[in-house]
Amino acid sequence: MAKKVNAFPKLHNASWPGVVGKGQPDNPVIDLDTMLRLTAEAEVNGSKFDGFDIFLSTPHCSIDAAEDDVKKLAEKAQHYNLEVGSVVAPVWFGGNAMGTDAERKTFLELVEKACKIAQTLRKIGVRPFGCVRIDTSASVEQWSKNPEENQKLIADTFTKACDIAAKYDEVLACEGEICWGGIHSWKRALQIFEMVDRPQTLGFQADMSHTLLYLLGYNALEDRLLPEDFDWNDKAAFDAAYKKMTDSLRPWTVDLHIAQNDGTVHGSGSHDKTGRHCLAKDPNGKLDITHYAGFWLRDEDGLTKRFNHICWDGCMFSNDTMYNPQTWNDILEAMLDVRSEHGWTT
Numbered sequence: 181m182a183k184k185v186n187a188f189p190k191l192h193n194a195s196w197p198g199v200v201g202k203g204q205p206d207n208p209v210i211d212l213d214t215m216l217r218l219t220a221e222a223e224v225n226g227s228k229f230d231g232f233d234i235f236l237s238t239p240h241c242s243i244d245a246a247e248d249d250v251k252k253l254a255e256k257a258q259h260y261n262l263e264v265g266s267v268v269a270p271v272w273f274g275g276n277a278m279g280t281d282a283e284r285k286t287f288l289e290l291v292e293k294a295c296k297i298a299q300t301l302r303k304i305g306v307r308p309f310g311c312v313r314i315d316t317s318a319s320v321e322q323w324s325k326n327p328e329e330n331q332k333l334i335a336d337t338f339t340k341a342c343d344i345a346a347k348y349d350e351v352l353a354c355e356g357e358i359c360w361g362g363i364h365s366w367k368r369a370l371q372i373f374e375m376v377d378r379p380q381t382l383g384f385q386a387d388m389s390h391t392l393l394y395l396l397g398y399n400a401l402e403d404r405l406l407p408e409d410f411d412w413n414d415k416a417a418f419d420a421a422y423k424k425m426t427d428s429l430r431p432w433t434v435d436l437h438i439a440q441n442d443g444t445v446h447g448s449g450s451h452d453k454t455g456r457h458c459l460a461k462d463p464n465g466k467l468d469i470t471h472y473a474g475f476w477l478r479d480e481d482g483l484t485k486r487f488n489h490i491c492w493d494g495c496m497f498s499n500d501t502m503y504n505p506q507t508w509n510d511i512l513e514a515m516l517d518v519r520s521e522h523g524w525t526t
Contacts, residue, residue: 183520184520184523185520188523188524189523190231191229191489191492191512192266193492194232195215195216196234196240197497197502199235201496210502218508231489232264233491234267236293236297243290243294250301251300254304258306266489266491269295277316277318277362278323278333284337287341294312295345295347311351311434312345313352313435314341314354316362320359320364323361323362335376341382352381355435366394366425370432379431386436387437388476393445427479433486437492438469438493439492439493440458441457442464457494457495459494460513461510469514473518477518483524492511
């Protein structure tokens, strides 16, 4: 049977896998033009990526980019016939949502710079939708020294960040990732959103790789939803656990990363012990990507249509893998399957 052709959600690739975990002599940073070229050249049965999400960090795009530099970024996107979607605020550059007064001030300054760039791209016309991504930029070890007080600090910082985002008519998306204190478990992430209670301005960014590890309780054993000796062949038990997590976080979800994970952690540098992103067709992947994407895109009433694009996140791949055109064709094919099954026409 022919697959349904839907217009939404738009399909984006991410630029940051060219930067995150890179910089070693044998694994150098991949420049933005190359990442965009690889994205633009991917094609499956005549379908292509619609856009890209970008990390606001050099060498791709400085968080301190002047307006002329942002215009050049817009021109670059137009050159490759790609739209810009969500942007990542580099809050780790001296910021910490539960840190010292100076660190929290830096955190908010970086959020404001990211919102300003995002707004400029929107006004130029190359960014029709998308969020400004943040996290807490705090280690789980630091957070665990005083969990409840640190949750209050994070909520206060995020509330101030919402005030900033609202000035620019932007929405903040906090990515749930096990390496960041305060959002390292599904329960703690939910607690933060409920404490801030600004659903029009602050939401959850669900990454299918990172959220899989929520189920396993990495860094939060008390919140795990699957037993330690879980049998991965028990699909009914897995679906029940996945549904409990997504039912809790879906109402807050404003941004979705399609990804694969083999049930283990992997990272480097500040991203140590984080979700192990796998290739779309990795035989060790634990996720039926199309099936589980539907848990985020649908609720009991059907399609939520809460956001207009989804993005592939595949950090920590080797450069040889990333330079291989088949990598991106396989990723695009997986995302097209998601859109065919869980998309809409208008």
